[in-house]
Amino acid sequence: MTTRSNSILRELVASGVPVTGSYLASLRQVSSRTIREDIKGLQTTLQSHGAEIEAIKGKGYQLKIIDNDKFRAYVKEYLQPAAPDSQALPSLPEERVSYLIQRLLLASSFIKLDELANEMFVSRSTVQNDLKKVREILKEYNIALERTANDGLHLQGSEMQMRFCIAEYIFDRQNEQPRHDQSLPFLHLSEQERKSIWNTILRQIKIQHISLSDIALHNLFNHILIAYQRIQDEYYVSMYHAEFDELIQKREYQVAKNIVEEINKTWQVSFPQEEIAYITLHLLGTRLFDNEDGTVETVRNSLDTDTYDMVTFLLAHIDKELHLKLQNDQELIVALALHLQPAISRFRYNMNVRNPMLADIKANYPLAFEAGVVAGIALEEHYDIRIDENEIGYLALHIGAALERSKMETTPARCLIVCASGRGSAQLLYYRLQAKFGRRLHIQGTTEYYRLREMNFDHIDVIISSVPIYDDLPVPVLQVNTILSETDLRTIEGFISREPAVRTYLRESLVFLHQPFSTTRQILTFFERELSARHLIDDGFLDSVLERENVASTAFGNLVAIPHPVTPKTEETFLAFCTLDKPVRWGERPVQLVCLLNVKKDSTEDLQEMYELLGRVIEQPKLIQRLLKAETAEGFLQLLASS
CATH class of the missing domain: 3.40.930.10 (Mannitol-specific EII; Chain A)
Known part of the structure; x- marks a missing residue:
C-alpha cells in the first residue's frame, strides 16, 4: 500500500462518516482525480480484507466494514508504523527530506546529488528543492550541509549535535514504547548487546531509586546505544572544560558512570570521561526526582527556591494573559517545577526533545497549548533561550491536566492508567477521565508500562492504557490515545458534551x-x-x-x-x-x-x-x-x- 493510500484509509477509519474527495485531495495536496484512482486501488485491496469503500452521491466516500475480525487483522498489519529499517521508497516531500537527512547522517564519505536522485527516482531539481528544507532542519542542530563541485555533499557539525540529530531522524520516530529487541538502523550491535545494555540501565535506575517515564527511559537507552556505536566507530564528543567540570559534580554523573562501568566490564568498550558526561546530560534532561510519587506537600518542600519562584512567575504571566486562575493550584505548581528542573538542563545544552503528542495537544487542548505558549515566551525572556513547540506541548500537558482538574465536581469511581509519556500526560489522562466520568470510574493510580508486571490487580477492574499491552493480564485492557478523542471516550462509556456559550x-x-x-x-x-x-x-x-x-x-x-x-x-x-x-x-x-x-x-x-x-x-x-x-x-x- 502506498503512503498516500495508507493515509486515505486512516482518514476513512478515523472519520466514521462520508469524506469528500476534495477534502482528501486538499489534505494530501493532490488532485481529486488522483484521489479517485487511489480509492479504486484501495477498493480492490479491501475487498479481500473484510471491508469496502462506498461512494455516496453528494457526500463522498465512507468505509463499510463487512467482516470486523478480518478487517481489524488487516489494519493491525498494514496501518502500523513502518519498521525503522523499512526500505519503503519516499514519495511525499517530507518523506524525501527525512530520507535525505538519514543518508547524510550515516554517510562515511561525500554523496553525489545524482546518486540521491537515482535512489529516490526523482529529478535533480526535486532533490535540490528538498535540500533547502534539509538545510533548514539541520541548521536547528547547528549542522551545516556543505557541497563541493567535485566531491558532492557532506555534513559539518559537532559530534554531540550529530548524535542529537541521529536520535531524531534515524531511530524509530513512532515507537515510543522502549524495547531492547527492536531492529535499529545503522547499529551493528547484536541482540545480546542491546539486551545487556537495556538490563544494565534498568538495574542502575532501580538501585539509584530514579523514576523515569517510559519515553524518558526509551530515549536514554537510544542515546547510550548511539554513544556505544559511535565510540566503536571512533567518533567522540568533546566539551568545554567548564561544562565538563560542572557535569562531573552532578549526582547524575555517578549514575552514568555506574552504567558505563557495567557496560565496559561486559563488552570491553572504553567510554572516555567526556562520554560519561554526555550520558549525564541525558539523565539531567529526563524527569529525575526521588519523591515524584510523594504527596504534593512533600515534593513541594523538596524543590529548590529558584524553580518554584520561576513556576509562580509563569502562572502569574498566564493568569494575566488568559485569566485561567491557576496560580493557587499547588499540584500544577509542583508538576511544572518537576518538569522544568530537567527541562532547563535541556535548554542550556540545546538538547532536542520530541513530543509525539504535539499535534493531538494542539488540536484537543488549544487553550492549554496557548497557555504553554505564554509560559514559553516568559521562559525565553528569562533565560535568553529559544523554546520550541515540543517543549511548549509538554508545558501544555500539565496545564491541560490542571484545567481538567478544575472541572471535577464528583469523586472518581476502579481502574489503572498506563501511560508511557510521563507524569504530565498520565495526569492529563487521569483528570480528563475524572472530569468526564466522575463516579463511574475509581482511578486507583497510574504506572509506566515497564512496571506493570509489579502491580497487584486484586482491586483493579480495568486498565486504560495509551500504549499497546500484549501481556496476558487478569483484567481487560482498553487502549486509548494519550489525548483522548471522542471515539476513546465513547469506548470508555459515552461522551458528555457541553453547549458552548460563544x-x-x-x-x-x-x-x-x-x-x-x-x-x-x-x-x-x-x-x-x-x-x-x-x-x-x-x-x-x-x-x-x-x-x-x-x-x-x-x-x-x-x-x-x-x-x-x-x-x-x-x-x-x-x-x-x-x-x-x-x-x-x-x-x-x-x-x-x-x-x-x-x-x-x-x-x-x-x-x-x-x-x-x-x-x-x-x-x-x-x-x-x-x-x-x-x-x-x-x-x-x-x-x-x-x-
Missing part, C-alpha cells in the same frame, strides 16, 4: 468565504485591512499576529489554522473567519479554514468554552468540509454554532 463572539460581517489567497501573509494582511476598516484593531496588530506565528505555528491540522496576536490587542473579544478556494501552506500544514481569534485587552472572560468549540471543530473533518462549502455567512455560523 454566540456573542460570532458576527456575520466577519465571515469571508471562498477567498482566492495563496499565502499566509496575504490572508493575515486581508484580515488586518478588514478589521481596520471596522475600527476593531489598532496599529501593530499584524506584527503581533506574525510574532505569535514565529513562536509556534497556529495550524492545528485538518486544514484549520487559528492565528491570533501574541498578546490581546482589541477592545472586545470576537472571532473572524476566512475560507479559501484552495489550501495554502501554513507552516508545515495545508490550511483552508482560518479563524482569527481576538481577545479583549485585560479581559476577565472565561474563554475555555470558546477554545473547546474550536477544538471540536478541528476534530470533525465532516464539519470542516461543510464549513468550506458554506455559501453564506449565516449558514456558516449556524454550522459552527451547532457543532
Whole structure:
C-alpha cells in the first residue's frame, strides 16, 4: 500500500462518516482525480480484507466494514508504523527530506546529488528543492550541509549535535514504547548487546531509586546505544572544560558512570570521561526526582527556591494573559517545577526533545497549548533561550491536566492508567477521565508500562492504557490515545458534551468565504485591512499576529489554522473567519479554514468554552468540509454554532 493510500484509509477509519474527495485531495495536496484512482486501488485491496469503500452521491466516500475480525487483522498489519529499517521508497516531500537527512547522517564519505536522485527516482531539481528544507532542519542542530563541485555533499557539525540529530531522524520516530529487541538502523550491535545494555540501565535506575517515564527511559537507552556505536566507530564528543567540570559534580554523573562501568566490564568498550558526561546530560534532561510519587506537600518542600519562584512567575504571566486562575493550584505548581528542573538542563545544552503528542495537544487542548505558549515566551525572556513547540506541548500537558482538574465536581469511581509519556500526560489522562466520568470510574493510580508486571490487580477492574499491552493480564485492557478523542471516550462509556456559550463572539460581517489567497501573509494582511476598516484593531496588530506565528505555528491540522496576536490587542473579544478556494501552506500544514481569534485587552472572560468549540471543530473533518462549502455567512455560523 502506498503512503498516500495508507493515509486515505486512516482518514476513512478515523472519520466514521462520508469524506469528500476534495477534502482528501486538499489534505494530501493532490488532485481529486488522483484521489479517485487511489480509492479504486484501495477498493480492490479491501475487498479481500473484510471491508469496502462506498461512494455516496453528494457526500463522498465512507468505509463499510463487512467482516470486523478480518478487517481489524488487516489494519493491525498494514496501518502500523513502518519498521525503522523499512526500505519503503519516499514519495511525499517530507518523506524525501527525512530520507535525505538519514543518508547524510550515516554517510562515511561525500554523496553525489545524482546518486540521491537515482535512489529516490526523482529529478535533480526535486532533490535540490528538498535540500533547502534539509538545510533548514539541520541548521536547528547547528549542522551545516556543505557541497563541493567535485566531491558532492557532506555534513559539518559537532559530534554531540550529530548524535542529537541521529536520535531524531534515524531511530524509530513512532515507537515510543522502549524495547531492547527492536531492529535499529545503522547499529551493528547484536541482540545480546542491546539486551545487556537495556538490563544494565534498568538495574542502575532501580538501585539509584530514579523514576523515569517510559519515553524518558526509551530515549536514554537510544542515546547510550548511539554513544556505544559511535565510540566503536571512533567518533567522540568533546566539551568545554567548564561544562565538563560542572557535569562531573552532578549526582547524575555517578549514575552514568555506574552504567558505563557495567557496560565496559561486559563488552570491553572504553567510554572516555567526556562520554560519561554526555550520558549525564541525558539523565539531567529526563524527569529525575526521588519523591515524584510523594504527596504534593512533600515534593513541594523538596524543590529548590529558584524553580518554584520561576513556576509562580509563569502562572502569574498566564493568569494575566488568559485569566485561567491557576496560580493557587499547588499540584500544577509542583508538576511544572518537576518538569522544568530537567527541562532547563535541556535548554542550556540545546538538547532536542520530541513530543509525539504535539499535534493531538494542539488540536484537543488549544487553550492549554496557548497557555504553554505564554509560559514559553516568559521562559525565553528569562533565560535568553529559544523554546520550541515540543517543549511548549509538554508545558501544555500539565496545564491541560490542571484545567481538567478544575472541572471535577464528583469523586472518581476502579481502574489503572498506563501511560508511557510521563507524569504530565498520565495526569492529563487521569483528570480528563475524572472530569468526564466522575463516579463511574475509581482511578486507583497510574504506572509506566515497564512496571506493570509489579502491580497487584486484586482491586483493579480495568486498565486504560495509551500504549499497546500484549501481556496476558487478569483484567481487560482498553487502549486509548494519550489525548483522548471522542471515539476513546465513547469506548470508555459515552461522551458528555457541553453547549458552548460563544454566540456573542460570532458576527456575520466577519465571515469571508471562498477567498482566492495563496499565502499566509496575504490572508493575515486581508484580515488586518478588514478589521481596520471596522475600527476593531489598532496599529501593530499584524506584527503581533506574525510574532505569535514565529513562536509556534497556529495550524492545528485538518486544514484549520487559528492565528491570533501574541498578546490581546482589541477592545472586545470576537472571532473572524476566512475560507479559501484552495489550501495554502501554513507552516508545515495545508490550511483552508482560518479563524482569527481576538481577545479583549485585560479581559476577565472565561474563554475555555470558546477554545473547546474550536477544538471540536478541528476534530470533525465532516464539519470542516461543510464549513468550506458554506455559501453564506449565516449558514456558516449556524454550522459552527451547532457543532
